[in-house]
Amino acid sequence: MAAIHSRDTLPEVVVRKMLWAHGYRFRVCDKRIVGHPDIVIPKCRALIEIRGCFWHHHGWEWDGRKLVQTAMCSSATSPKSNRAFWNAKFRRNVRRDAEHEKAWAENGWNLLVIWECALKTEDEREKTFSFILRHLAKWSSCVAR
Numbered sequence: 001m002a003a004i005h006s007r008d009t010l011p012e013v014v015v016r017k018m019l020w021a022h023g024y025r026f027r028v029c030d031k032r033i034v035g036h037p038d039i040v041i042p043k044c045r046a047l048i049e050i051r052g053c054f055w056h057h058h059g060w061e062w063d064g065r066k067l068v069q070t071a072m073c074s075s076a077t078s079p080k081s082n083r084a085f086w087n088a089k090f091r092r093n094v095r096r097d098a099e100h101e102k103a104w105a106e107n108g109w110n111l112l113v114i115w116e117c118a119l120k121t122e123d124e125r126e127k128t129f130s131f132i133l134r135h136l137a138k139w140s141s142c143v144a145r
């Protein structure tokens with residue numbers, strides 16, 4: 001099934017469909033931007049990242065030296081076996097995300113990070129969608145066309 005890529009996982013697709021339905025046009029996984037952000041909306045100078053809570057370790061942040069926990073997400077678990085391997089992996093992922101965020105901010109991109117756990121139920125999805133639309137509306141009005 002060559003058509004199935006990791007970037008087409010369901011949470012991303014629901015966000016893309018919602019954006020399209022609201023008239024936003026976007027690029028997906030733009031190779032010209034560092035980190036290949038999931039969704040690029042030129043009109044709002046906005047990037048939307050849809051992050052898996054496990055791989056990107058939702059609730060943990062890179063403080064420049066180590067990971068620190070700043071929130072609780074039940075999906076950001078650490079497997080009990082191979083502790084060192086998983087810790088190194090999560091550290092690498094979270095650190096890379098932080099580096100990309102810094103680069104995007106320096107280049108004037110507006111960023112929304114959407115965690116997969118905020119898209120699980122219909123209720124959560126509705127809240128997350130209005131959160132996204134609120135920000136895009138604000139940003140699109142600031143960008144000269």
Ligand SMILES: [Zn+2]
Nearest residue numbers: 053058073117
């Ligand atoms: Zn989460």
